[in-house]
Amino acid sequence: MLIGELAEKAGTSTRTLRYYEQHGLVHAGRDANGYRQYEDAELRVVYEIRSLLAAGFGLEDIKPFVACLRAGNESGHVCPDSVEVLRRKLAEVDGYIGQLTDLRQRLRAQLNEAVEEPLCQTMLSPTTICQP
Amino acid sequence: MLIGELAEKAGTSTRTLRYYEQHGLVHAGRDANGYRQYEDAELRVVYEIRSLLAAGFGLEDIKPFVACLRAGNESGHVCPDSVEVLRRKLAEVDGYIGQLTDLRQRLRAQLNEAVEEPLCQTMLSPTTICQP
């Protein structure tokens, strides 16, 4: 399978596939003319990468998942290294959620503050609740 | 007040202050020698910018807040334009929280999946719960 074909099957670009290879994620042999030649199994690998990228993982984090697939597992997240990454990411995501939740609180507080006081006078909001 | 002094008072760098000015956020007059001369009030403006940046706003979003301060309000978020930005950001943050929460669910699901099946065999996790 040539790069263009794999790109189309995987729903991505040749640029992207070369980029993944450059970072050691996707493997390719070479034809006599220098063209990349891909095993069918690489399609699965590319799917895994795309899926994890979409979930917010970085290429570096994805490596263990790919290695896990190559080791013959039917899914990439069943190996210890992958699990470790999943744990880290989970913690990270929890952290983000916490921060965003705090931020949300502050935003709502500021909105309340802004809506209660000056908008009662300027009547700029149709949903003003306070009584002058 | 010269730029170095303001930078120190605001806890940031001269580079940063020039950048803010370049984007119309901070105002400065000029001395005869071309040095920037800052009003005392700009310190408050810089505080506002830093605070909002830290909260995840972009410089563009921050402009209404600064304008609100310059209009004489004691806080930058009481003006309609600021409120609008706050609303947008709140919705945006809610979206992020939702996405992250979904992602969190998927991560936990994958962790469970990985912990239940293969780690029962390899005994790599001290917290294995399943019975072979």
Place this chain on the structure above:
DNA sequence: CGTTGCCTTGACGCCGGTGTCAATGCCTAA
């Protein structure tokens, strides 16, 4: 032989806020 279409490598652009370096100018104290 020319065109078309695939492939190759290499390199710049983007986004956003800032660090950092360069080359140069002004001011002040010794």
Place this chain on the structure above:
DNA sequence: TTAGGCATTGACACCGGCGTCAAGGCAACG
């Protein structure tokens, strides 16, 4: 006068995943 400290503008670097263009090689068909 000179050194040193502050100022000026301009420009590159970073991060990460990829778009996109350039300049060229190879294959197949007319």
